[in-house]
Amino acid sequence: MSVTPLRDRIADLILSGEFRPGDNLDEQALALRFGVSRTPVREALHQLAPSGLIEMRPRRPTLVKRLNPAQLADAFEALGEIEALCARYSADRMSQIERMQLSEIMKRGDGIAARNDRELYRAVDSEFHNAVHEGARNASLHRLASQMRMQVAPYGASPYTLPGWSADLSVPHQQHKRIAEAITARDSGSAHRLMAEHIALSSATFQTIWSDKTMQEEAASKLRRKRRS
Incomplete structure (x- = not known):
């Protein structure tokens, strides 16, 4: 290889x-x-x-790479602004074919979310956001959005596959559908607002999960040190 x-x-x-x-x-x-x-x-x-x-x-x-809570919050804040702008521009600039393709992504996601298939939904999530980035028709925004999603991806992807974490995928999927509907209807203001809310809610969820995980790891580390002493 x-x-x-x-x-x-x-x-x-x-x-x-x-x-x-x-x-x-x-x-x-x-x-x-x-x-x-x-x-x-x-x-x-x-x-x-x-x-x-x-x-x-x-x-x-x-x-x-592991971000501390402040760095993670900063990254999600920046991502939210960039993604929201992509959604606004997509509502104005997407072709009719692209709007139909976005609707097809949502239809494929319906069954996956209903089955709560976390691994398959991760791919649908990525496909949805990539479609919004491309639909914005702005190469600089697309590049920034991809870079920021790459930075938070280990945090955003992990909850879908963490053992024992029972995600209700209908929540993010319904958020995606509302954003897609606004884009399809050429409602740029709603698309911007809904995407910003979606990223903010994702940020809060992921930060809570990783904060809890960090606390558990620190407690386990202290216990190991105590046992060795």
Whole structure:
């Protein structure tokens, strides 16, 4: 496997939630997993570093980048403004074919959300937001939106796959449908407002989940240190 596909495979593992914020990306373990030597793994990680998904430090383990609560809040705040602007522009600029395609995405999501299939819904979520980015007809906004979603993706994707976390997918799906309906109706003001609300609610949910998870990890770490002492 060459370096570029290897880089993309590692990124997929992070974006899918298999590797989570703070996880160690061990070069030897990755080399064994993909049947390659450590050299292409190391190069793939170097190529992935500018994306903001991982943190590489000299003579220290490479980690899936972990944002502190303030950084995560800042990232979601910026993402909300960018996504809302994309939704506004999409309502004004999407072609009729693109509006029909957006409606088809929502129809596919209906059954997936009804079954509460978290893994499949993650793909629908990504497809929906990508369609809104592309429909905005603004390359700079599209690039910024993609970069910001990449930054928060390990937090946004993980709840769909966290063991024991029972997400009611009808909630985000209904939010998506209302945004899609506003875009299809060319109601740019409602599309902007609904997308901003959607990202704000997602931010609150994900920050609560990761705050609780961090507290649990800190408590477990303290317990381990106490047992060793």
